[in-house]
Amino acid sequence: MNSNKTSAIIIGGGVIGCSIAFELQRAGISCTLIDKGALNREASTAAAGMLGAQVEIHHPGAFYELCQWSQQLYREWTADLQQVGGVSPQYIDEGILRAAFSEEDRLELESRLPWMHNAEWLTSAEMRAIEPGLSANILGGLHLQNDHQVHPVHLAQALQASLHKLGCAIREWTPVFSLIERGGRIEGVRTADGELYADQVILAAGAWASALTEPFGLKLPLFPVKGQCISLRTEAPVIRSTVFTQGCYVVPKLDGSMIVGATQEECGYDKRCHAAAIGSLHAAASRLLPELREAEFVGTWAGLRPGSRDGLPFLGHSAALPGLILAAGHYRNGILLAPATGRLVKQLVLGDKPQFELKPFAPDRTSEHNAAETVN
Numbered sequence: 001m002n003s004n005k006t007s008a009i010i011i012g013g014g015v016i017g018c019s020i021a022f023e024l025q026r027a028g029i030s031c032t033l034i035d036k037g038a039l040n041r042e043a044s045t046a047a048a049g050m051l052g053a054q055v056e057i058h059h060p061g062a063f064y065e066l067c068q069w070s071q072q073l074y075r076e077w078t079a080d081l082q083q084v085g086g087v088s089p090q091y092i093d094e095g096i097l098r099a100a101f102s103e104e105d106r107l108e109l110e111s112r113l114p115w116m117h118n119a120e121w122l123t124s125a126e127m128r129a130i131e132p133g134l135s136a137n138i139l140g141g142l143h144l145q146n147d148h149q150v151h152p153v154h155l156a157q158a159l160q161a162s163l164h165k166l167g168c169a170i171r172e173w174t175p176v177f178s179l180i181e182r183g184g185r186i187e188g189v190r191t192a193d194g195e196l197y198a199d200q201v202i203l204a205a206g207a208w209a210s211a212l213t214e215p216f217g218l219k220l221p222l223f224p225v226k227g228q229c230i231s232l233r234t235e236a237p238v239i240r241s242t243v244f245t246q247g248c249y250v251v252p253k254l255d256g257s258m259i260v261g262a263t264q265e266e267c268g269y270d271k272r273c274h275a276a277a278i279g280s281l282h283a284a285a286s287r288l289l290p291e292l293r294e295a296e297f298v299g300t301w302a303g304l305r306p307g308s309r310d311g312l313p314f315l316g317h318s319a320a321l322p323g324l325i326l327a328a329g330h331y332r333n334g335i336l337l338a339p340a341t342g343r344l345v346k347q348l349v350l351g352d353k354p355q356f357e358l359k360p361f362a363p364d365r366t367s368e369h370n371a372a373e374t375v376n
């Protein structure tokens with residue numbers, strides 16, 4: 001395929017759609033990035049920004065390897081974004097301490113050590129030597145030195161500034177109502193502003209993606225999982241690393257605030273925040289870092305993670321929708337997986353062999369006839 005002549009439409013301007021547009025524009029493919037609202041106003045700026053390739057994954061396999069690879073791309077990717085767009089995504093290379101309060105949690109965490117690439121077990125005293133603010137009641141935990149972080153709002157600004165610099169066409173407040181099929185291929189989209197066509201259509205619409213594939217018979221088990229967060233501030237910094245335990249994490253940001261997250265609720269497209277959830281997050285964070293009892297409350301928000309039943313994203317071509325590339329369902333790890341997703345989609349658009357085996361993430365893996373097998 002001659003990339004100079006290729007054009008692409010990307011549906012969805014969250015971190016996934018923006019990272020795909022960034023890779024394609026850099027490869028000489030002119031993109032139109034379309035969002036039903038403003039760019040990056042959904043899950044991608046509700047996130048905490050952990051690059052948790054260790055902390056988030058509970059067993060080895062293709063997904064763990066994909067997360068590892070994306071984590072390795074991150075430093076250079078964010079440096080490229082800063083160079084192109086002039087905005088820093090606030091990459092912080094402090095790791096994560098995953099603390100255990102119960103014997104059961106301790107055993108579960110220790111069982112991950114044999115297959116994890118970058119993890120060590122620390123005693124309670126060793127954990128507290130790194131982060132003295134941690135509760136004396138922790139039994140120890142995992143030190144995950146490579147699980148760094150970014151600030152999702154600054155990452156979004158960096159992506160948007162880079163896309164402007166690279167000449168990407170951006171259409172905000174333009175809902176895509178349907179995909180357009182011509183001659184057995186998806187070749188365009190029907191929007192509030194009329195029809196648009198391109199050589200390649202890419203669906204990166206997060207928790208909303210399934211609404212566009214269902215009319216063509218591809219029912220993706222993709223659904224919103226609400227996460228409520230709070231932000232706190234203390235007079236002096238309490239931690240440098242991200243600290244994480246069952247039920248909550250605390251991610252310190254460069255402006256002195258800390259993001260405490262997050263609930264996991266399957267309640268449709270409702271993004272309201274609730275006092276009880278906010279209180280529980282504060283209680284859990286204070287149990288882990290007792291100084292947070294007296295912290296200043298800065299704010300609260302909620303976002304909708306694009307969840308899938310098997311926890312894996314939908315990445316690649318679908319037999320049900322020739323011509324379409326899917327990149328949705330990144331659930332709890334879309335910030336982490338943005339650089340890998342952008343790179344893999346670029347390879348598919350260019351007709352190159354993807355650098356990573358995409359079979360485990362195939363969009364058709366959960367189609368009606370094999371759904372039972374996948375869900376069980």
Ligand SMILES: Cc1cc2nc3c(=O)[nH]c(=O)nc-3n(C[C@H](O)[C@H](O)[C@H](O)COP(=O)(O)OP(=O)(O)OC[C@H]3O[C@@H](n4cnc5c(N)ncnc54)[C@H](O)[C@@H]3O)c2cc1C
Nearest residue numbers: 012014016036044048049050176206227303333334335336
């Ligand atoms: C509370 C919380 C904490 C999180 N913490 C982390 C973390 O620490 N680390 C991490 O890696 N991940 C984290 N995540 C997950 C991460 O935020 C998501 O996986 C990621 O943002 C998904 O990106 P996306 O671009 O697919 O979706 P979104 O950001 O939701 O973007 C999808 C976009 O598609 C648009 N769209 C939808 N339908 C249409 C349509 N028909 N026409 C046009 N546009 C459309 C939407 O308007 C939206 O802008 C967290 C998520 C939440 C909610």
